[in-house]
Amino acid sequence: xxxxxxxxxxxxxxxxxxxxxxxxxxxxxxxxxxxxxxxxxxxxxxxxxxxxxxxxxxxxxxxxxxxxxxxxxxxxxxxxxxxxxxxxxxxxxxxxxxxxxxxxxxxxxxxxxxxxxxxxxxxxxxxxxxxxxxxxxxxxxxxxxxxxxxxxxxxxxxxxxxxxxxxxxxxxxxxxxxxxxxxxxxxxxxxxxxxxxxxxxxxxxxxxxxxxxxxxxxxxxxxxxxxxxxxxxxxxxxxxxxxxxxxxxxxxxxxxxxxxxxxx
Amino acid sequence: xxxxxxxxxxxxxxxxxxxxxxxxxxxxxxxxxxxxxxxxxxxxxxxxxxxxxxxxxxxxxxxxxxxxxxxxxxxxxxxxxxxxxxxxxxxxxxxxxxxxxxxxxxxxxxxxxxxxxxxxxxxxxxxxxxxxxxxxxxxxxxxxxxxxxxxxxxxxxxxxxxxxxxxxxxxxxxxxxxxxxxxxxxxxxxxxxxxxxxxxxxxxxxxxxxxxxxxxxxxxxxxxxxxxxxxxxxxxxxxxxxxxxxxxxxxxxxxxxxxxxxxxxxxxxxxxxxxxxxx
Numbered sequence: 352x353x354x355x356x357x358x359x360x361x362x363x364x365x366x367x368x369x370x371x372x373x374x375x376x377x378x379x380x381x382x383x384x385x386x387x388x389x390x391x392x393x394x395x396x397x398x399x400x401x402x403x404x405x406x407x408x409x410x411x412x413x414x415x416x417x418x419x420x421x422x423x424x425x426x427x428x429x430x431x432x433x434x435x436x437x438x439x440x441x442x443x444x445x446x447x448x449x450x451x452x453x454x455x456x457x458x459x460x461x462x463x464x465x466x467x468x469x470x471x472x473x474x475x476x477x478x479x480x481x482x483x484x485x486x487x488x489x490x491x492x493x494x495x496x497x498x499x500x501x502x503x504x505x506x507x508x509x510x511x512x513x514x515x516x517x518x519x520x521x522x523x524x525x526x527x528x529x530x531x532x533x534x535x536x537x538x539x540x541x542x543x544x545x546x547x548x549x550x551x552x553x554x555x556x557x558x559x560x561x562x563x564x565x566x567x568x569x570x571x572x573x574x575x576x577x578x579x580x581x582x583x584x585x586x587x588x589x590x591x592x593x594x595x596x597x598x599x600x601x602x603x604x605x606x607x608x609x610x611x612x613x614x615x
Numbered sequence: 616x617x618x619x620x621x622x623x624x625x626x627x628x629x630x631x632x633x634x635x636x637x638x639x640x641x642x643x644x645x646x647x648x649x650x651x652x653x654x655x656x657x658x659x660x661x662x663x664x665x666x667x668x669x670x671x672x673x674x675x676x677x678x679x680x681x682x683x684x685x686x687x688x689x690x691x692x693x694x695x696x697x698x699x700x701x702x703x704x705x706x707x708x709x710x711x712x713x714x715x716x717x718x719x720x721x722x723x724x725x726x727x728x729x730x731x732x733x734x735x736x737x738x739x740x741x742x743x744x745x746x747x748x749x750x751x752x753x754x755x756x757x758x759x760x761x762x763x764x765x766x767x768x769x770x771x772x773x774x775x776x777x778x779x780x781x782x783x784x785x786x787x788x789x790x791x792x793x794x795x796x797x798x799x800x801x802x803x804x805x806x807x808x809x810x811x812x813x814x815x816x817x818x819x820x821x822x823x824x825x826x827x828x829x830x831x832x833x834x835x836x837x838x839x840x841x842x843x844x845x846x847x848x849x850x851x852x853x854x855x856x857x858x859x860x861x862x863x864x865x866x867x868x869x870x871x872x873x874x875x876x877x878x879x880x881x882x883x884x885x886x887x888x889x890x891x892x893x894x
Contacts, residue, residue, distance in 0.1 A: 411790060413786065413789075413790075437792045437794065438792060439792075440789075440790055440791065440792040441791065441792040443790070445787065445790045445791075447783045447786075447787060448783075449783065452782065452783040452784060453783040453784050453786075453787045454784055454787075455784040455788075455801075455802060456784075457805055457806065458801075466788060466791060466793060466801075467791040467792070467793075469793075469797075470791050470792045470793045470794070470797075471792070513787075516787075516791075519791075520791075
């Protein structure tokens with residue numbers, strides 16, 4: 352087996368309790384381990400409150416981890432100094448849930464796409480516009496979107512811009528945090544197909560976090576099912592889909608259809 | 616486009632007009648004042664203590680200077696001190712609040728505790744103490760008031776930044792490895808400045824009122840420069856026989872401070888309507 356691109360071992364995330372006499376809260380993520388091989392896609396699935404978002408934020412170092420290890424491409428990720436982290440983060444592309452929130456309302460698409468490039472190259476401005484146009488076309492958008500702002504685009508178009516931005520620095524890993532949950536059903540399919548194409552073309556490694564098992568099933572090679580901060584089961588997508596060991600996993604497959612019935 | 620009075624209401628529109636007129640007169644004082652040299656301070660003993668008349672609509676003072684001209688020249692001092700107080704306060708308060716809100720942790724604690732110390736004193740008392748320590752003069756009185764003023768901006772800026780920090784697009788920039796200075800300049804400041812600048816514009820009124828209070832106490836601008844607060848004080852000795860001496864600058868302060876206050880309320884009402892989603 353090849354060396355994993357991303358490896359998480361016994362990761363614990365606990366949000367600090369405020370006040371002197373409060374007890375320690377239950378950890379949001381308690382001892383999660385997973386690994387992602389290069390060129391593969393790993394889906395992390397769970398209902399809200401399952402700890403999948405905390406896991407993701409801890410991996411991205413947006414929240415501190417209490418214990419455990421995150422190794423990305425051989426680097427001890429949690430040990431990086433803030434300065435090293437800033438450089439190292441450029442190896443990861445992140446796509447958030449809602450493109451209208453994750454793209455600055457005050458910047459044009461050209462400025463948005465230039466931002467990661469500027470972060471890496473400092474102030475070398477040559478060829479920025481061309482590179483931005485290239486990124487857009489790679490994501491199936493015309494170059495005349497460049498002077499526009501995110502709010503002038505449709506949800507699907509805006510999410511493509513967010514993906515283009517995440518791809519700007521040729522990341523080793525693409526992290527997708529519920530990338531289709533804010534979009535219409537028909538647009539969801541388009542984005543998922545686009546991500547599949549991207550994976551097939553460029554062999555990109557992806558970490559795909561979602562509450563919707565069906566969304567992630569056809570793009571993931573491996574799945575991790577989370578509940579209450581723990582990994583309930585994990586395995587290849589085929590295994591989990593044909594023979595889920597837990598009823599919970601089974602229910603997640605029916606999430607979209609049965610949500611209304613269970614809510615009543 | 617809707618008329619100004621429809622968006623601000625009549626009181627708001629009238630207030631805005633009054634404020635603009637005051638700024639216009641202050642800027643064009645040498646041209647709009649009927650006796651520019653007297654406005655600037657030149658005495659004219661022959662005409663002293665004339666009551667309001669066609670020649671001198673607001674009468675003359677103890678040195679025979681036309682009160683209309685004096686009040687117009689006084690607007691220059693009052694408005695510029697109001698503007699400079701707010702500007703100085705922003706200059707200190709904005710960086711303090713932005714740094715505290717953005718970086719958090721011990722920096723936030725440290726900066727905000729310092730801010731609290733300044734807020735713990737009654738503002739006017741602190742300003743009077745500062746002005747007394749620094750000595751009279753326009754710049755000193757501006758600094759004295761700004762010292763009591765900046766903590767409010769620091770707190771406002773901090774609150775704005777805290778809200779912005781959690782925005783996904785700010786987080787996204789952070790995750791792309793964009794440096795802190797660039798995130799602050801490109802993402803945080805442009806969004807934080809808008810609500811702050813509205814507040815700052817409205818604070819010019821209260822700021823000039825405080826500056827006038829200082830000069831009324833003899834801690835502001837020195838004669839012969841015209842200043843409303845100091846003129847009210849000078850006229851007090853001749854009140855009520857020569858009532859116009861104190862009344863003219865007093866009314867000027869009153870009207871301008873009221874205009875700022877009414878305009879502020881009008882803008883707040885408008886913003887409130889927006890928040891409810893009615894607009």
